[in-house]
Amino acid sequence: MSEQDKTRQMKLGLMLAQSGHHVASWLHPEAWPDTELDFSKLLHLAKTAEEGLFDFIFSADSLSGEKFTPETLPRTAIGVRIEPMTLLTALAAVTENIGLVCTATTTYDQPYLVARRFASLDYVSGGRAGWNVVTSAHPPEARNFGGGVHPNKETRYRRAREFVEVVNGLWDSFDQDALTLDRAHAQYYDPAKLHVLNHEGEFFRVRGPLMIPKSPQGRPIVVQAGASEDGRQLAAETAEVVFTAQQSLEDAQIFYRDVKRRAREAGRDPGSVLIMPGFGVLVRETQAEAEDVFQQLQDLINPDVGISLLSRYMQTDMSKYDIDGPVPELPSGGDVFSRAGLLLAAARRDGLTIRQLYQKIAGGRGHFQLIGSPRHVADVMESWFHNEAADGFNLVPPLFPTGVDEIVKRLVPELQRRGLFRTAYEGKTLREKLGLPTPIPQRV
C-alpha cells in the first residue's frame, strides 16, 4: 500500500428509500412504513447520517409511478415519496453538515430551472447541494409530459450532455467576485463580471444569465449513475461523483478503471471523479443476527412483487416463465437497461433461478448486498476501497430506520478504528468534504 493509500479515507452517502431499500421492508415490524411521507422520520435519518459523519444523503426520483404492474404496485411502497427538492430544502434548515443530493432528469426538465433550483439549494444549505443527473430510464415518465414517445437512450444522453453544459454555464453566470454591494457608487455587482450564456444547441436555446451569483460551492456537485457506454462517458466527462450498482469486486474494478481512464482521456484529473458503488449494508452486532434480519425480510417478499421487480430490471415479463426455472435471455437490440446485463451475468455465473435472482436483488434493488457483523462488512468495504473498486460507498440499507441507526452505531466506529473514515467533518461544504476542487469556468 502506498503512503497516499494509507491516509486516503472513504466517502459515504446514504440513499433514502421509503422504509428501506428491501422491496418488502415496509412489511417488517421494525420498519417505519411511511418514512418518505413523514418529515420527522426523514429528519431522523438525515440527522443520524450526520451524526455518523456521512458526506451526504441522496434522494432519488422518478416522474412516474408506473414501475410495476397495476396488480403488484399497490403491494409495495416503491415510488411513494414527497418531491426531493422540497424535502432537501427543508432538511437544509435543520441540519448543519450533511450534503444534500437529489435527482433531476435531463429528459423531462429544463436546464434553466434545474440550474436555478440547485444553486438555490446551495445557498439555502450553505454549500451542501448536489445534483444527480439522470436521463430517465423508465419510459412511462413520457406519459406525464405530454404523452409523447420516450426518446431512445442515445438521444437522451446527447440531450443530457448538452443539458449539463448549459447548467454549468448558467452556474458560472457570475464571477466569484462579481458582487460589489457598493452603496457609495450604487453598484450591486460589477457588470463586467456577469456573463450572458447565449447557448444555442441541438436541444436548448438558453440566453441566461442565471441571476444567482456564485453559490457557496462555486458549483453544486454533479453526480451521475449511468452504466452504459453513453452513461460512463457522460460521467467521465461531467460528473464529480459516480454511483454504480456492481455485483462483485472484479466487475467493480473494471467499471472503476474504465471511468477513471475515460476521465483522464477527457482531460480531467481522475482523482476528482469519485466512484461510489451502492452497497446494501445490513449490519448487526453479530453475523448471525444480521443474517436473521435479512432472512426475515426475504420471507416477506410476495412472489408476484418479486417477479414484477425482476421484470422491471430485466425489461422482460418474467411472469411468463417458471419461477423456479432458469432466467431467460434478454431482448436483443433496443434500449436494454445496463443493469439487466449485469444481473443476467450474475444469474448465469451463480446458476440462479428466477426466484433466486429476484431474492438477490430484493434487498437493494440490484445493488451488492453486504450482510453481517461490523467486522465482516468493514473487511469487504476496505478491500473494495483499497483495490481500485471504490472511492467510497453509496449505502442502500434494506431497512429504515434501524438499518441506519445500526450502521452509525456499529459500522462507522469500525471504519474509523481502521483509519478508513473521518472522525470529524473536514469542511463546511460538500465539495470540501469530498475533497473536490472548484471547477474553473470555461468561457468561450
Ligand SMILES: Cc1cc2nc3c(=O)[nH]c(=O)nc-3n(C[C@H](O)[C@H](O)[C@H](O)COP(=O)(O)O)c2cc1C
Ligand atoms: C445509485 C443509483 C441511483 C439512481 N437514481 C436514479 C434516479 O433517481 N432516477 C432515475 O431515473 N434513475 C436513477 N438511476 C438510474 C441511472 O440514472 C441510469 O439510468 C441507469 O443506471 C441505467 O444506466 P444506463 O442508461 O447508462 O444504462 C440510478 C442508478 C443508480 C445506480
